[in-house]
Amino acid sequence: MAPKVLIVLTSVDTMPTTGKPTGWYLPEFAHPWYELHDKCELTIASPKGGKAPLDPASVEMFKGDEKAVEFHKTQSALWEKTKVLSDMKASDFDAIFYVGGHGPMFDLTTDRTSIDLIEAFAAAKKPISAVCHGPCVFLNTKAPTGEALIAGKTVTGFSNVEEDQAQLSAAMPFMLEDELNKISGGKFVKAADPWAEKTVVETTAGIGGVLITGQNPASAEGVGKALLKALGL
Template sequence: MSKRILMVLTSHEDMGLSGKKTGNWFDEVATPYYLFKQAGHEVVLASPKGGSAPIDPFSYDEMFMTENTHKFLKDPAAMRDLSNTSVLRNINYRSFDAAFFPGGYGQLWDLANDSFALQMIQDLIYTNKHVALICHAPAILRDVKKPNGEPLVKGMNVTGFSNSEDDELSLSRHLLFQLETALKEKGANYQRSEKNWVPKVVVDGYLITGQNPATSPFIAKTLIEQLAKV
């Protein structure tokens, strides 16, 4: 049965005062986008500001491009979706069956501090709907609460981009905060792969998290599998 998936992207493209550009990691948008559609699901793109959602320039490097990113660039419908995202606050997220958050450093600046996004995640999880976040997107969970006011991730199994992966990119000093540290401070049972850049997906109830860009197809397939059980 076809489901509706809300894909929530960052609108932020500046990495603090570093002068570096960021945005959404391209393959974390493109690969799930096509896998969801191939599974027969509807995909709606939204972002805090709406309109064109920025892609991290680094993710256009050929070493990070994939069959799906190349396909996306040549797909008028996909590029139109990316250029015309809906304003997140105008979305009736309760009409969706799941939410998916691609990663990118921009999420640390806007979505991690977006009260609407935080409330949406809580509402979806506690109405038995799946929320999946990959790479840096799990940083958004830092300030999501349980209905009793405790951190959502307290006692939960989660993953996301590791401190050592940030360090390997020499970007740690430019960040507002590091995801791994922040989630551990909130009481999460943070898990990661044994080596950097190795895929890892963690499922805890209706929350699905993925560690890094290599996890992109795996977290998309996991969400598809979870939706098939509903």
Template sequence: MNVLFVLTSHDKLGDTGKKTGFWVEEFAGPYYTLKDKGVNITLATPEGGKAPIDPSSQTEDAQTESTQRYQNDKEAQERIATTHKLSEVNAADYDAVFYPGGHGPLWDLANDATSIKLIETFNAAKKPIGFVCHAPAALKSVKGTDGQPLVKGKKVTGFTNSEEKAVELIDVVPFLVEDMLKENGGIYSKGDDWSEYALKDGNLITGQNPASSKKVAEMIYDATK
């Protein structure tokens, strides 16, 4: 099985002067969940090269067994430092695609024409498309085969407004994932803040937050069998 991971290239947290990027757990949890099942994983970003890590995801309270494994995994770190350029990736080579979150995708993947086309291609081929936490931002302008927003009428989840409020970034982000999914006609639901919550509707798989990342990966794996 071949799965494509699409990570953000964006590292600026709005106008705050702080850094952002992808959330380590949302990469590491799914990466090892799938790798340990023998899945071949390719990493890509809009710009290629090094994918930026959100510094907040490297604080002590954000660590998990998966992030600790990543910190000791030179091969995985090298892969993060040398991602493929998204425009050079062919959807036909992969059985599924997965987007880790972090705040970065709100700025680049939400509006990236190559990413939008890629998701639409995977969807048209009925291949699993998975997103966790802020990564559903990448679905903002994606259309389904009927020309309507891909999430319209689909059960979806993603980082909640209350979780965004808790991290004090409501006034920093360009849009709120929960609001966007609802505005695009998604049937949005959520679990308790910071709890594991993931949904599958057809080939679309979404997870609410970092705690949901491994669950999304397991659902992607099951959907490709």
């Protein structure tokens, strides 16, 4: 039987700091989807359910990415009618994956339902994964021991340099690299060059199952492949 994976998208379509359109980032859903969809049973959810906003900037920026373009053209049903996140139970799934984009920084970082879900997956030793800004969802989570879930764990996510180069640092509620580095205890890592691929698979005892994080859009496929491997596929 195919493993069941819960994919979570943001519900935020506008940056409250600037009014700029935002949402989830196209290649960060497209590339993992191509890795997972024919081997896993996928359920797509968001905090509000219904249509999960796709960041229009990501469509424009990745118009030269064949997989992203094809995904955008053919798979819109996946994000037009998402399930409500609060209706989801960790016991119904084998793994969870968070798509990035700037949107999650404004809702999923502090979403209690999301935090509870991640903690339940971790306690059940099921793989938890996120890419780019997606790892913000781990900042407020606790391990079964009561300490921060990512304390002492090697993690990655969108770097300060990348945020600066995207010219969105001032619009963010916090710098993701700084917070991940602080809560992990200085265990944040990144690629040698901005925008290069970096995927981290952390299996240290105490986390529960496997923790998979990817730095940026270029890392999305790697996160998908690592999640398949964590599921034994």
